[in-house]
Amino acid sequence: MPVAMALTGVAVLLGAGLLGIALQRLPGASRLVYLICFVACLAILGVACAELLAGTLPAPAMRLPVGLPWIGAHYRMDALSAFFLVVVNLGGAGASLFAIGYGQHEKAPGRVLPFYPAFLGGMNLVVLADDAFAFLVAWEFMSLSSWALVMAHHTDPENRRAGYIYIVMASFGTLTLLLAFGLLAGSGGGYAFSEIRSAPAALPGVVLILVLIGTGSKAGLVPLHVWLPLAHPAAPSHVSALMSGVMTKVAVYGFVRVVFDLLGPATWWWSILVIGLAGITCVLGVLSALMQHDLKRLLAYHTVENIGIIFIGLGLALAFSAHGMQAPAALALTAALLHVFNHCLFKSLLFFGAGAVLNATGERDMEHLGGLIHNMPLTAFAFLTGCTAISALPPLNGFVSEWLTFQAILLSPALPSWGLKIIVPAVGAMLALSAALAAACFVKAFGVTFLGRPRTPVAADAHETDRASIAAMFAFALLCLLAGILPGLFIDGLAPVTQALVGARMPAQTALPWLSIVPIAESRSSYNGLLVFAFIAFSTLLTVEIIHRFASRAVRRGPAWDCGFPDPSPATQYTADSFAQPIRRVFGAVVFRASERVDMPPPGDARPAHLSVIVRDLVWEAFYAPIASLVAGSAERLNRLQFLTIRQYLSLVFVALVSLLLVVSIWS
Amino acid sequence: MRDLAVQGAQMLLVLVLAPLLLGFTRKVKARMLRRRGPPVLQPYRDLLRLIRKEAVIADNASWLFRSGPYMIFAATWVAAALVPTFATGLTFSWAADLIAITALLGSARFFLALVGMDVGTSFGGIGSSREMMFASLAEPAMIMIVFTVALVAGSTQLSSIAHYTLTNASLRVSLGLALVALIIVAIAENARIPVDNPATHLELTMVHEAMVLEYSGRHLAMIELAAAVKLLVYVSLIACIFFPWGLAPPNGDLAAYATGAAAYLVKLFVGGFLLVLFETSIAKMRVFRVPDFLGIALMLGLLGTLLLFVSRSF
Incomplete structure (x- = not known):
């Protein structure tokens, strides 16, 4: 039915x-x-x-x-x-x-x-x-x-x-x-x-690799x-x-579906493959996102990072279930699936926000935006909620699933195979690194797009988007908050899934007092989003109330201070590229072979000085460019077949016929 | 009811002690530099004066600029309330474990970096950008430290970790690595020398001060207080994880709480003194040397975790 x-x-x-x-x-x-x-x-x-x-x-x-x-x-x-x-x-x-x-x-x-x-x-x-x-x-x-x-x-x-x-x-x-x-x-x-x-299945290992390529290419696993x-x-x-x-x-x-349900019992080396690829996906995805200045492309690259987080959880679940550890497997799988749900919420929300900005200004390039928080306050608020959630900050939902993934990693020293013992802590470090870089990435995305001064007239003349779009954004922002402060409900909702796939479930969460979540035991680890949220809200309101009542609430507006040298041009603000420059220098030199070239004309030369940044995509160069050039080269060579004489064509047909007959005779 | 009272006492205690710790470090530093220095209570006076003044804000500052300081302060304060200072097993201590406390401090930093970009000045942007660059290394280092400690103690709950250290005190390689890494992270997170200089203004190397440059009055007071509380949080974290002696047990009597408070005060002053000693004996680094410094913390944390994955006895 x-x-x-x-x-x-x-x-x-x-x-x-x-x-x-x-x-x-x-x-x-x-x-x-x-x-x-x-x-x-x-x-x-x-x-x-x-x-x-x-x-x-x-x-x-x-x-x-x-x-x-x-x-x-x-x-x-x-x-x-x-x-x-x-x-x-x-x-x-x-x-x-x-x-x-x-x-x-x-x-x-x-x-x-x-x-x-x-x-x-x-x-x-x-x-x-x-x-x-x-x-x-x-x-x-x-x-x-x-x-x-x-x-x-x-x-x-x-x-x-x-x-x-x-x-x-x-x-x-x-x-x-x-x-x-x-x-x-x-x-x-x-x-x-x-x-x-x-x-x-015959050759389950080959099936796993094929499925990893097939679904990974759709999901966005590196490479x-x-x-x-x-x-x-x-x-x-x-x-x-x-x-x-x-x-x-x-x-x-x-x-x-294929790996946990159809393929049968897992083998431990599968998980190494999945976890390793997922860790690389995380870091490369978020670093690439940081290098972007097109808002929608930044969000798309960031999806790659989140897919990495999800696959880390899936890989851990595979590793645990390959070694017959059902309860940790259920924890890791729950973490991955909860992140699936959470990422659907905040990534959709952020793309809606980017769409509203695109609609209001006609611009996707952050370098042409800025100051939108004044003309689009509702969009800015919803987008900020999405940014906070995706950066895995409590009390919103992104934090819960990453926290569960960390808890699953903390259970993995019990895994007997040595390969996993080495790779899991390294991937844990990659996950932590990408969480921190994600925060930097979204400070950049929100700060450059919505804060500061408008960089172009279109940004200055932006208008708030329509009501249906705002309703969609606020509904998702609210869901982000709900999933963050009441994660127990969502975790319990996932129990039948993990029960069916790995034969275990996380302990029932909604029965716990105060709606905390406890992956294994309370003395080990627990988190209560509701209490943290109430705590923060209460202390914020209390502080505001005390200060406004007993101290001062006077406000005076004046020109920006900027250390005494305010510059009227909005071009002096930090841009998306300049915001990412320190991180590009720290990580990009290795990952992207990033380099800067400064062309400073000598004194007396009227040419403007020029700074160019070269960021290379090593994945493209290593995997795709050779394939593309191979295909193009062979197509070029095969092209010659179009311009043969009739005798050459006839001999070609003859050779093909003979070799086919040879193959058939050898086959049987 | 009594549990709630103890929890409330802890929240008030961190709030009251934070400026004191700051004043103490400034005084000791001045004495080490052969200056007389401001009185120990000067930070309280500064804060009081700031909150009474009117706030001057830039023409184009948004609502985020005005509400940011309160959110930053609240997130830091809540993080401080969750770290056992004089007693373990507080009512709300199970609301958030060490990973969540790290992430709460991350939330505070996220909003601090955002408000730094709000007015749209070049100083705010440079501060935010560099702060996030430091954070992108300090935060994973902190998570690796948490992993190391959690694998040793079998828990990410601070109360359980303190209990473990109290009952199984022994010298361990991994904990030593974690301690060194945590000290490096604490120095970087609190914008102390050699990473940043809390006493500087108008220098291109400044990070924290550059972000809050546009603030004045009560907003500035909130941010300064949040910074003071953050320093206290890190000293308390080091004390709670590695030196939990004197902490009152859950449901202790009044004498136990008094001992706990006295021990906590001693730990704070020792921590503050050691911090100043380190600060005065080292020069400030160039900004792009800081990643190397923080990279050491990350590598130490990772090494500690790896050792524990290989064998639980390290």
């Missing part, structure tokens, strides 16, 4: 896509389509939430007579898919609400309206799929519809390049997933998930992340929010 209801929701979404094609020229079309999406997402969200909390899952599977003849497509909802349905549809509902206002400003709605509901429907179908065929079709559907959305503003050559790289990477990812499912199904060809689960910071910002902002906040989570779902 719940599966049928969810599928009905998906059908409504796909219908909304058709409606988008039909109505694209009408003035109210975008509002109508986004409203339908909003309602459909809320409905699926409600069904999934109710099922997850009622504990009646897994619901019976459903078979639809579509797809391959006589096999059909199977759909099913268990605890894992219900949780990811919650994430997908929460993000979807928020983005649709935001788009009810934001979508009005779209110049070419015909390029967005049909694909947006299809994209949402595709993500829902991936999560609901119960056989490899339905999964792969839905996965490809999701990729292609999001590709169409990336190409919505195709007149910009940069967007066309982003779309090209995205579709190459997406096809490559689907190819590896196809091979992985082929290995999972084996020669018998049982592609239903229930059959795969019951039969041991497969290169498309992500190009494609996510290129799409309209509500789609960027969906791609960063939700689609990467669908990729995480794919990984969890």
Whole structure:
């Protein structure tokens, strides 16, 4: 029954896509389509939430007579898919609400309206799929519809390049997933998930690597992340929010589904691979984000970092369950899944904020913004909440999931294998480093965009965004706070998922006094977001009250002091690049081979002085540039085949025929 | 009820003692430099005068600029309230463990760096940018220290850690590494020499002072008090983790609390004295030497954690 209801929701979404094609020229079309999406997402969200909390899952599977003849497509909802349905549809509902206002400003709605509901429907179908065929079709559907959305503003050559790289990477990812499912199904060809689960996979290690490549390329694991910071910002902002906040989570779902559910018992070296890659992803993602001055690209790079945090949790859960330590595995898996939920909230919120800024000023480049807090106070407040949450600062939600990940790391000395003993503390240091760098990154993002003085006239003339967008941002900001101060509720909601995947759950949290969370035992570690929040709020109010009542509340406005030498030009402020300069000098010299060149003309020369910064992308240079040049080179060489004489063609055909016959005769 | 009273006493105690510790360090420093120095109670007078004055703020300062000092102070104060100073097992001590206390101080710094950028002057930006650069190394170092201590004591709760140190006192390599690292982090976080100079103005090397340059009146008082409380937090942390002797046990009697308070005062003054001794015997570093200094702390913390992953007996 719940599966049928969810599928009905998906059908409504796909219908909304058709409606988008039909109505694209009408003035109210975008509002109508986004409203339908909003309602459909809320409905699926409600069904999934109710099922997850009622504990009646897994619901019976459903078979639809579509797809391959006589096999059909199977759909099913268990605890894992219900949780990811919650994430997908929460993000979807928020983005649709935001788009009810934001979508009005779209110049070419015909390029967005049909694909947006299809994209949402595709993500829902991936999560609901119960056989490899339905999964792969839905996965490809999701990729292609999001590709169409990336190409919505195709007149910009940069967007066309982003779309090209995205579709190459997406096809490559689907190819590896196809091979992985082929290995999972084996020669018998049982592609239903229930059959795969019951039969041991041939070469499970190879399957793990293939799945890591396939889902990692969609999620943005280093070194497969290169498309992500190009494609996510290129799409309209509500789609960027969906791609960063939700689609990467669908990729995480794919990984969890295959590795924890379908693949059978884990082997310890898998976790080394996952944890190692995840640690590198964290640090490289956040450092790259710090180097950006395009607001949306900064956010996209930061998604890479958060994917790293999620995969650290997943890797730890693999390591623990490979060694039969169920309770720590449940803790690590809960940490990862809670971060999935949290990241969906704050990353969507931040992209909404970036969209509001883009709408108000037409600028994504932080170097042209500044001072927006005065003209856009509500957006600034919501964006600040998102920045605080993503920087893992208490009492908001980002801190809770990172805290749980740290607690899981603290349990890992009990792991017997030496490889893990060495790599886990190193990855713990990387996680701590990336948490601190994330704070720096978001001080930069908020400080340069919203604080200070406006750097351009468009920033000075910015206006507050529309009401629907504000409602979406504030709803997510509120959820960030709720998930931060009442994490116990959310952790308990995840219990059926971990119970099904690793055979254990974290201790029941809501039963504890004062709503604290306790991963293992209270004498070991505990955290109470509610109390910390109440404590901070109480002491802030108390201090304000005492000072204003008994001391002074007089305020005088005057020109900025600036050590006595205020400069009237806003160009003297710190910019995004100058803010990141110390960190670039400390870390960038190694990670990006960053270097600065100062061209100082000699006295008497009227040329202006020039400072140029060179930041290299070593991942691109090491992995992608050689492949690209190899493909281009071989294409160039094969090109010659077009200009042969007829005799040469005939001999080519003859040689091909003979060698084929040889192969056939040797084969049999 | 009694538990709440003890918790309240702890919150008041840190608030009252923080300016005293600052005044004490200034006095000792002046004496070591053969100056007479301001009286020990001078920080109290400064704070009182500041909060009575009207606040002059820049024309383009936003609401964040005006509310920031209170949030910074509150976050620091709450962090201080959670560190056992004279007694363990306080009512709210299980509300946040050592990782959460580190993150609370991180929240305070996050807002301090933001308000530094609010008015849009070059000094504010330089301060914020450098503060975040220092923090990007100091915070992971602190987390690694927490890992080391937590792996030894089997807990990230400060009360449990103090209890462990009291009952299993022994010299350990990993704890030694953690102590050195924590001292380095404490110096950097409190903007002391050799990382930053709390007494300087109008120098391009200043970090903390550059961020708060636009503040005056009660806002400045809040930030100064928050800085004083932060210094107290770090001294208390070192005392609680490595030298917990004298701490009153949970539900102790009045005599135990009095002993705890006396021991705490002694620890504060010894800590303050050692800090000044170190400060006067070293020169300030260039800004881009500081990452090396903090990198030592990070490496020591990581080494301590690695040793404990290899064997619990280090």
